[in-house]
Amino acid sequence: MELNGVPIDDTYAEAFPTWVSRVIITAVTEEWAYKAAVEATGFATSAIGCPAEAGIDCFVSPDETPDGRPGYAILICATKKKLKEQLVERIGECILTAPTTAVFDGLSDVVAEVTEKIPVKLHFFGDKYEEQREVGGRTVWAIPIMGGEYIGEEEFGAVKGVAGGNLFVMGETQMSALIGAQAAVDAISGVCGVITPFPGGIVSSGSKVGSKYKFMVASTNEAYCPTLKDKVEGSKVPEGVNALYEIVIDGVDEDAVKMAMAEGIKAASKVPGVTFISAGNFGGNLGPFKFDLKDVLADEL
Template sequence: MNNIKGIDKMVEIENTFCEAFDGIYSRVIITADDIETLKRAAYDATSTPGTVIGRVEGGIERWLNTNETPDGREGAVLQFWYGKENIEKFNVELSYRIRQDILVKPFTAVFDASINPSGKMDMIRNVGHCGDGHEWKENKYGREMIIIPIAIPDFEIESTLGYMKGIMGANFWYMCAKKSSVMNGGKKALEAIAEVEGAIAPFDICSAASKPETNYPWIGPTTNHPYCPSLKKTLNNESRVPENVKYIPEIVINGIDLDTVKKAMKAGIEALMDVEGVINVSAGNYGGQLGDHKIYLIEL
């Protein structure tokens, strides 16, 4: 391990790596009439990380002022990710988030915010037809919008949303001796990651690191049992929980490219250096057998 000195203590950085994966993502702007509705829509739409079970996951990249949005309202940049390059399936899964979490919020709208997209997804079939055939297209805000008539008129979404290739699933673990360190450290790490443009943390502070092999394949990934503190005595030599560690939270990072992901990991880890009760920082990997990319902690 490498020792990194904080203000008044040493935090060990384990000589290990995380595995990150290639994925596809869509980057959108959502807007609303008021901040409360905007936040509800943004948090609801990105609340359930789901790529490990074949669904979409998302995160809030940043909040926008009125002079940064197409319609001059408060807004947010959201990223939605899919783990497989299946654009038709991605379109369907993304539509669930838009229909169930954004469209139903009063006076919201969705705009494309892609950067050099690999392609475009047509929104008419899976979102536009919520108008039951009464929807129409209109040029507004310098964009082609689908207008979907609803009971408090009307929901607007750009007719196509771009998709791009990026990096997902990078992670680091911060091992804690104190319960308070889990939230204190996680909040600081997430705040630092939020400052890196193009990166999101879809799980926020994640309490359940997983592994690919499982006794129950219909569930999907199950608990990474060697790293469960409550199993340390039961597992004996199989346990990988270090001495004095009682909690092992994880931060997962997706980003628009590998450099962005590395910057976000570095920022998050550095934010943990002075958090009381954080003993060391490690990462989840699978021996390099699953991920497309290895990111070594000591090289950040």
């Protein structure tokens, strides 16, 4: 299987369930909404070592936000139990504190049915000076603050979504693979309902389960390390590949992740020097979701 002359591996990405909420942050300008969104989604690459996985989903234009101001939608992904704590802390510490912001539940914009609702009661911060109000058909709390007023909804939808959707972008040189991965991330950013939570959307150091060091639960995936190609048995680094980057995709549902993978593959395949595209799995033992690259690209091939 080839796309734009680049071989596409006959394999699948294996992914896992996660709980996901989607928060719309609005502010006086796009720039201030963006700054809050960046702070609120930092330190959130992998649920292994970070308290959550989070990222910016997409820009939301003034015509689509409840208060008619520009906004950014972010996804926060965690176990159900941790999701509530992370919503409270990331909204409370990174958005309530940011200049001119308001916060709205944005999940129903990208998901057909939302059954769970998570309460995020920040209005107590108002010390009884807060008041309930209606903004764009939503019931919100207005809290007096130094900068003026903070406006926030206090119930956020949550769905069982998908974490760990992924692609491997491989290149003739490290820079070819890197720009290939960047082009994929750019393209995925246009898909609603997904994030690529790693730095700049890219993982440089994909891991395997376990290690020769007993105390490590995960370690470098030597089969995919180009510098170990000739030193380890069973290297999976193909001929003509000297670097590879993984893109991890979390999304609100399988369709969103599938679409993101398709856009990512298409974009990467157009970058000169990208020589192979694959995906990561653990033999189907660990997660219930399988995204076969053939299916993902069915419309393209």
